Amino acid sequence: xxxxxxxxxxxxxxxxxxxxxxxxxxxxxxxxxxxxxxxxxxxxxxxxxxxxxxxxxxxxxx
Numbered sequence: 639x640x641x642x643x644x645x646x647x648x649x650x651x652x653x654x655x656x657x658x659x660x661x662x663x664x665x666x667x668x669x670x671x672x673x674x675x676x677x678x679x680x681x682x683x684x685x686x687x688x689x690x691x692x693x694x695x696x697x698x699x700x
Contacts, residue, residue, distance in 0.1 A: 640652075640666055641666075641693075642664035642665060642666050642668075643664065643665055643666075643667075643668035643694075643695035643698050644656035644658065644659060644661055644663065644664055645661070645663040645664065645665055645698060646659045646661045646663060647659045647661070647688075647694075648668075648686070648688075648694045648695045648696075648698060649690070649692050649693065649694055649695075650668075650671070650692070650693040650694060650695055651664060658690045658692070665698060665699060665700075667698070667699030667700070668695035668697060668698045668699060669695070669696065669697040669699075670695060670696025670697050671693060671694070671695065671696065672686070672688075672693070672694050672696055673692075673693050673694075674688050674690075674691050674692060674693075674694065675691055676691065677689050677690065677691060
């Protein structure tokens with residue numbers, strides 16, 4: 639299955655709905671990947687406003 643990025647929060651998902659924000663606005667046009675294990679202690683997660691552990695796209699196309 640093709641991984642897609644949520645246009646709202648950037649999470650990489652394999653299904654049709656984002657588990658973080660419950661959006662169905664997904665795209666296969668994304669670049670870069672960050673994996674966040676502990677968003678509370680991660681400076682990068684804080685800058686990217688990531689609150690839930692998981693895989694996230696760094697750049698999402700239109």
